[in-house]
């Protein structure tokens with residue numbers, strides 16, 4: 001069962017993400033990041049690769065794409081807040097984006 005991130009989890013797992021460009025949303029327990037790529041094909045390639053991980057882990061991003069920019073928001077709808085699945089997907093997205 002997925003659980004909301006504890007205070008300790010937030011310090012240890014969330015903090016590194018906040019230092020790598022993710023930010024906490026206002027008024028909502030979620031994290032967001034704007035990824036800007038060289039062109040549309042690279043942006044869409046990122047989305048395609050991330051989508052396969054999201055489906056594999058049954059954990060899906062809220063995101064949008066305009067040309068070479070992808071805006072991503074991660075939260076866990078089942079617990080109405082952040083869980084370790086958001087951390088896992090955020091790390092994977094950073095890795096894919098390079």
Ligand SMILES: C[C@H](O)[C@H](O)[C@H]1CNC2=NC(N)=NC(=O)C2=N1
Nearest residue numbers: 058059060061075076077078079
């Ligand atoms: C039934 C299915 O497993 C759930 O609805 C999954 C699907 N993907 C999900 N994605 C996200 N981001 N949060 C969820 O709570 C969630 N739940």
